[in-house]
Amino acid sequence: MHRRTLLTGALMSALAVLGLATPAAAQQPPIKIGLSMAMTGGLAGGGKSSLLGMEIWRDDVNAKGGLLGGRKVELVVYDDKSSAAETPAIYSKLLDVDKVDLLFAPYATVPTAPIMPLVKQRGMVLIGNFSFQVNSKVGHDMWFNAAPWGPADSWASAYFDVGQKVGGKTVAILAADQEFSQNVAKAAKDVANKRGIQIVFEQNYPPNTVEFSAIVRALKAAKPDMVYITSYPPDSAGLLRAINEIGVGDNVKILGGGMVGLQFTSVMEGLGSLLNGVVNYNTWLPEPSMYFDGTKDFFEKYSKRAVEAKVDPLGFYLAPFGYAMGQLVEGAIKSTNGLDQKAIAKYLRENKHNTIVGPMEFSPDGERKTTATLIAQFRGVKDKNIDQFRTAGRQVILFPEGLKTGEVIVPFEKARN
């Protein structure tokens, strides 16, 4: 008996230390935000970094005393293994078992696409995390994508803007054979046709392609002015290596566009000087035009925690947007003073939101009103050095005009030196 009392006492004090048994917390349930995240599988490199961004936001908010009069924010996260097959079950569980108050989308297009109908049916706000045009067919009016993409064609338009200015008239399009890359490639084809750019080479390569030398050889034979590539992380590195070895010929003015993977530190570090000259999309870069209220502060925290968490040490691509997703709901909860989904959606749709990645406004389809996707060129990159990417000038921003920090160097083979 005596022993049991001691044990209970010890347990209670342990709980108190952990802050779990304090009366205030008992009365005030946390605000639960549910999501799945790619913590293993092909997208995990980005997924873990994105999650760390959200966690830093959560800790910042909780340190300031939480939301709605002291309610702490809690993230309920499950690993979706980068798989579209996992996400519908996870989001059903988040809604029915965990009974979360708000939803964040999983990282990337492929895992997000299958949860859209479910979320729409349940009338939940969904903050998008880097998916591309997943709402175009579903038409969920409570979808808000924090990614900088904007209108469907803006990504390709921006790239062709840069290429046409230096005299590009033909294009080769090489795309990975899966949802995201196909969407981006399709938009590129539409834009090319509209602008009268001739498509001289068009191929889709399957996931799990190991060796790209043969594909690059065929591409070279088509002698394009511009090469538009939409690849996924596992292939981008292999593809770029083959491009360096086989060469693409002197015709090519710019090469890149939609290569996913070149935004991740391990890939950038591994490729080193092979990156030079590539003109590719990005989301955030340490260029002077990219610092907003709280940006610098965020990256100081991120750099420290990324080392401990063994995730992408730079975290430019996804992490600040994970934080910004938090800022979006934080602003909406504060302004509407509640968790009503309709009120939050209305607030998000009608206002301009300041975040650490710049101001955001949404159009009726839930994508950003204007694109903030960066088109940047790698320059002067050396091998095996992570810290060089922290300095300005390694990835010069060519687009959009408002954020531009330099002019493109052509042709591609010259820009590599």
Added chain:
Amino acid sequence: MFSLDLLRDAVVLGLLLGCFYAAVSIGLSVSFGLLDVPHVAHPAFLVLASYGVYVLNEYGIDPLLAGLMLTPVFFVIGLGTYWIYYETFEKRGQDQAVRGIAFFFGIAFIIEVLIILALGVDQRSVSAEYIGKSWRIWDMRIPMRLIVAFGVAILLIFLLTQYLSRTFTGWAIRAVAQDEGALRLMGANPFKIKRWAFGIATAVLGMAGALLIIVAPVEPTLDRAYIGRTFCVVVMAGLGSMSGTLAAAIILGVSESIVLTLFGASWAPAISFTLLLVVLAVRPQGLFGR
């Protein structure tokens, strides 16, 4: 868009790629082809070896040398794995193949998770003089890393063939593959020979893993992409034939490369299984089978 230049390049690149496929399959040709062990964890060990090479390369060791250094380590891992498999499955009888597959799938997943825990989920690659450069002959440019993979693969297969045909242990391994019962009657212990052979099959992965990460960056779940390819090569070759493995891998590499260059990349994954089906229909014992 067809031209002879393109076809020539496709054949050369395919030949090199094929030798690389042979190098990553040759271990399986011993473990599955000769020993009848349903070793679906073979590609997982391969990726594990690549990560070993990556870690050693971080200390400035050349990837090929690193692969060589890993060979004895993998030999021991192979001995241990076979011992567990034998004690828990093979010894007990009838449905060993089915349960063996489950066992090796389990091992593959454990390896994946261990790699993720230790080194994270990021893609890793190595650096060496010959990576990222190419060799020019006339107007043709051949990636140096594929030439290295080609050379090492040929050497590896040559050594293994010599070992199996010239040494006493080599004969014993082939004997156990042909008739385990007869071997037992001669007073030899098939378990010891098979364990040794499995050790060799795994040791070869040290070098093959080095080639894998030299040819392309690796990530922890890359093994899944290789299960189909390696089994296809081994079955197409005819179980247990070393030179057949090389020939089958080259056929696969060249066909893939020609299709990639001339017909479009979407068709490439269909190649391995189409070839396999054709071979199984026409010559069920494999191209070079007994």
